[in-house]
Amino acid sequence: MDLERIIKKFNAHFPHQEEQERLIRKAASFAKEVHGHQLRASKEPYFNHLLETAYKLAEWRMDATTIAAGFLHDVLEDCQIPKEVLEKEFGAEIAFIVDGVTKLGELKYRQEKEEDEKNEAESLRKMILAISKDLRVIFVKLADRLHNIKTLQFLPQPKQKRIALETAEIYAPIAYRLGMQSLAGELEDLTFPYLYPKEYAWLKENVKESYQEREAYLKKLEPQVREQLAKAGVYPLAIDYRAKRLFSLYKKLIRYNMNLEQVYDLVAFRIIVKTIEECYLTMGVIHQIWPPMPGRIKDYIALPKPNGYQSLHTTVFCVNNRPTEFQIRTQEMHEQAENGAAAHWFYESKKGSKEYSEKKAIAADLKEALWIKQLKEWQNQFPGSREFIEAIKVDFFSDRIFVLTPKGMVIDLPAGSTPVDFAYKIHTKIGDSCVGAKVNNRIVPLDYQLQSGDVVEILTQKSKKPSPNWLGFVKTRHAKKKIKSALKDITPLKKVEFQITCQDKIGLIKDISSVFSRNHIHISDIETKSKGHFPTIKIIADINKKEKAEEILIKLKKIKEVKEVGYKVVN
Numbered sequence: 153m154d155l156e157r158i159i160k161k162f163n164a165h166f167p168h169q170e171e172q173e174r175l176i177r178k179a180a181s182f183a184k185e186v187h188g189h190q191l192r193a194s195k196e197p198y199f200n201h202l203l204e205t206a207y208k209l210a211e212w213r214m215d216a217t218t219i220a221a222g223f224l225h226d227v228l229e230d231c232q233i234p235k236e237v238l239e240k241e242f243g244a245e246i247a248f249i250v251d252g253v254t255k256l257g258e259l260k261y262r263q264e265k266e267e268d269e270k271n272e273a274e275s276l277r278k279m280i281l282a283i284s285k286d287l288r289v290i291f292v293k294l295a296d297r298l299h300n301i302k303t304l305q306f307l308p309q310p311k312q313k314r315i316a317l318e319t320a321e322i323y324a325p326i327a328y329r330l331g332m333q334s335l336a337g338e339l340e341d342l343t344f345p346y347l348y349p350k351e352y353a354w355l356k357e358n359v360k361e362s363y364q365e366r367e368a369y370l371k372k373l374e375p376q377v378r379e380q381l382a383k384a385g386v387y388p389l390a391i392d393y394r395a396k397r398l399f400s401l402y403k404k405l406i407r408y409n410m411n412l413e414q415v416y417d418l419v420a421f422r423i424i425v426k427t428i429e430e431c432y433l434t435m436g437v438i439h440q441i442w443p444p445m446p447g448r449i450k451d452y453i454a455l456p457k458p459n460g461y462q463s464l465h466t467t468v469f470c471v472n473n474r475p476t477e478f479q480i481r482t483q484e485m486h487e488q489a490e491n492g493a494a495a496h497w498f499y500e501s502k503k504g505s506k507e508y509s510e511k512k513a514i515a516a517d518l519k520e521a522l523w524i525k526q527l528k529e530w531q532n533q534f535p536g537s538r539e540f541i542e543a544i545k546v547d548f549f550s551d552r553i554f555v556l557t558p559k560g561m562v563i564d565l566p567a568g569s570t571p572v573d574f575a576y577k578i579h580t581k582i583g584d585s586c587v588g589a590k591v592n593n594r595i596v597p598l599d600y601q602l603q604s605g606d607v608v609e610i611l612t613q614k615s616k617k618p619s620p621n622w623l624g625f626v627k628t629r630h631a632k633k634k635i636k637s638a639l640k641d642i643t644p645l646k647k648v649e650f651q652i653t654c655q656d657k658i659g660l661i662k663d664i665s666s667v668f669s670r671n672h673i674h675i676s677d678i679e680t681k682s683k684g685h686f687p688t689i690k691i692i693a694d695i696n697k698k699e700k701a702e703e704i705l706i707k708l709k710k711i712k713e714v715k716e717v718g719y720k721v722v723n
């Protein structure tokens with residue numbers, strides 16, 4: 153890879169833009185200089201990574217600003233260049249994108265407890281979009297990640313796993329939702345050997361023949377398809393065979409008990425035609441030659457997938473009754489399917505190329521662009537945020553904020569939330585016993601308004617109760633409800649007397665009283681009496697709920713020497 157290839161790619165999409173071209177060259181030489189002799193883990197010069205990242209962006213037809221940001225994306229983090237310097241040299245827009253990419257680099261995805269896994273990944277994906285504000289931040293991050301994952305073999309094993317997992321769980325789904333299916337599939341396939349090495353080896357071994365055999369079969373069909381289409385006056389722009397991606401094949405095989413015979417789209421016939429009418433006409437022609445399989449006709453033209461994907465899919469009983477999948481689409485749909493939001497970005501940036509460069513956030517500019525529709529749809533999956541559609545003009549998720557626990561777990565809250573909302577979201581006990589909060593390591597008041605990206609730590613004190621004042625500033629209904637119910641619980645204490653009959657033993661009193669202290673119950677009096685064989689211990693404790701007294705009773709009974717226990721409310 154070298155700079156000239158990138159310039160050539162850029163010029164192919166944006167001809168005669170000398171000033172823009174100079175910007176790319178300037179960013180490249182700046183990056184080369186400040187990264188100096190730094191090496192990648194592969195022992196290659198660091199600059200290679202930047203060339204690869206920038207080339208991908210040029211290939212996705214990004215503008216010069218984005219390509220320049222691609223060259224500069226690691227200078228804040230790895231070269232300690234201050235953001236102001238970048239701003240002075242390259243302008244606010246590039247500095248903004250690079251800063252965004254750097255911030256994303258600080259977010260790490262770790263698999264948490266099983267039941268939280270899904271939510272955490274989802275929150276992190278949303279947080280990434282919220283922090284990015286400008287889609288070009290994501291494009292640079294995706295190009296960066298693609299090269300990183302291609303060179304993952306040079307990293308130590310635990311790091312490989314973490315990055316592969318983060319890529320499969322976070323970045324590939326983001327690419328998919330932005331309609332960049334081809335990138336999403338590539339990212340997934342690259343993580344496959346790291347995440348499931350055994351399954352990957354099995355699949356590679358077993359699928360090879362099938363692929364080759366099916367491809368040969370489709371090749372034989374092609375002339376016949378062309379001939380029949382020509383009779384109907386359809387001359388396809390392209391016909392090719394699309395092999396199913398390994399990782400998505402694997403996911404499908406799990407559903408079909410690893411039976412390759414049942415996967416009909418292992419290799420599919422793809423026909424690209426000129427117009428939508430020709431798409432339907434082509435499907436009609438195919439159905440005339442071979443009968444369609446019921447339930448396998450999918451019209452993603454009339455009903456696009458949420459990420460914008462459009463195509464007609466049908467599986468027919470082909471030669472020798474063999475189920476064979478056809479995918480039919482126009483060139484434009486094909487491009488959208490491959491590059492999604494990136495394809496849109498290109499068309500939109502060409503439309504308003506002059507004024508555009510003065511704007512920082514692109515969202516306002518692209519109200520009607522498809523990816524915004526996608527994001528809206530996505531947001532609609534999360535109820536209670538109708539204002540989102542208005543807010544999207546300036547920000548992706550301005551009605552939500554995404555903050556982190558000290559362990560890096562992402563917590564999703566409505567904008568305007570306070571540390572108390574955060575504490576209740578983590579756990580009722582933490583909310584109830586909250587006495588203070590630190591945000592980014594600094595003590596803040598409890599009514600402080602949290603911002604996306606804040607790291608929040610809650611300071612607690614045992615047996616502390618919530619204050620009624622909190623109801624004046626908390627944002628979430630959840631916190632309000634919990635505070636109210638905790639306040640209700642603060643009723644005057646009652647005294648409960650326990651009568652315990654037991655076999656004497658050294659340390660028994662300590663065993664018994666520790667049941668109380670472990671449950672944060674105050675003992676106000678202990679009395680021991682010897683009566684007959686067994687001593688009796690009388691304990692008076694402050695307990696305000698019957699359930700709590702029952703709980704203590706059960707725990708006391710578990711002590712080996714305890715023979716009998718009873719209690720009554722004394723007050």
Ligand code: MN
Nearest residue numbers: 201225226296
């Ligand atoms: Mn990088």
